[in-house]
Structures are given as structure tokens and as C-alpha cells.
Amino acid sequence: MPFTWVDWAIVAIVAISALISLSRGFVKEALSLLTWIIAGAVAWMFGGSLSEYLAGYIQTPSARVIAGCTIMFVATLIVGAMINYLIGELVRVTGLSGTDRFLGMAFGAARGVLLVVVAVGLLSLGPVQQDEWWQQSQLVPKFLLVADWSKNLILGWSSQWLASGISVPADIPFKEHLLPTAKTPQ
Incomplete structure (x- = not known):
């Protein structure tokens, strides 16, 4: 039975992904993937802390946390892209590009x-x-x-x-930033 359009689409997806990585190289692709993973972890761990500094600008706690996580994620991606570029240039000049x-x-x-x-x-x-x-x-x-x-x-x-018996941690890193703070009576 001949290939159908979906089979050709599958072949195209794999081929395009391979060609993109062929042009970029393993080091750039691996560092790019690692950067995305690290960016997610940094946003998860530190987005809530950053959201505290946004209290004067954003009133809604959940929007503050989302903004804090987004800023941390994008900033990490930018730093990762710069590192990726430098290491890519190092690979290029060492002659390992093939x-x-x-x-x-x-x-x-x-x-x-x-x-x-x-x-x-x-x-x-x-x-x-x-x-x-x-x-x-x-x-x-x-x-x-x-x-x-x-x-x-x-x-x-x-x-x-x-x-x-291992369970998912009940406390997410930014849980306290989502809850209203208790005010002590004066």
C-alpha cells in the first residue's frame, strides 16, 4: 500500500527537524534544549520572589506571579542564547563543526x-x-x-x-505569594 498524505507529513516533520538541527549542530541544539529546561526551573523557583517587587505595579497576586515567572523565564532564555552563541562560535573555530x-x-x-x-x-x-x-x-x-x-x-x-510513598510537594515555590497576607491588628 502506498504512503498516504499523513505518512508524507510524518516523514516531512522528521526530515525538517533533522535538517534544522543539521544546520545548527548538536551543541547548539542540546544547549537550546537545556536552556529551555533551565528557564522553566528558574521561573518556577524564583518567579514568586520576583513577584514581590512587582506589587507596586500589579495589584492582582496571580498576575504578579505570572509576570514574575515570565520575566525570569525570558531573562534566562536571553542569557542562555548568549551562552549558546559563544559556545557555538567556539565549536566553529575549533574545526569540529562537521x-x-x-x-x-x-x-x-x-x-x-x-x-x-x-x-x-x-x-x-x-x-x-x-x-x-x-x-x-x-x-x-x-x-x-x-x-x-x-x-x-x-x-x-x-x-x-x-x-x-513519595508524594508531590504540597508547597509550590510561589504559594505564599498567591495567598493574601494576614495583617496583624494594631
């Missing part, structure tokens, strides 16, 4: 496959399984197997984690 680009292409292809696995897994939750394009696809069933395997793996890990 190897870096090849590894980047492999990284990009893996990222494209991951994107397709997530998309197929999410789409499978809806009524698309009855659609003709879904049923006639050559690649969707293969990616659906990986999506199901991943889901079962994640559910297994999370059930072991919960059964071990």
Missing part, C-alpha cells in the same frame, strides 16, 4: 520522531481512529505502538513512585 552537524542531524531526527509520537498519541485519544486517512496510513500504527509503549512506561513509573 561532527557537530552530523550529531545535530541525529538529534533533530530523534526530536522529530518524538514530536510525531506525542502527536499520534494525543490524536489517538480523539475520534480520528475511525478516519480513513488514519486507518490507511503506513506509519501511524508504528508510531502508535511507540506512543502506547511510552504511555505504559510512564504510567508504570508514576505508579511505582506513588506506591513508594
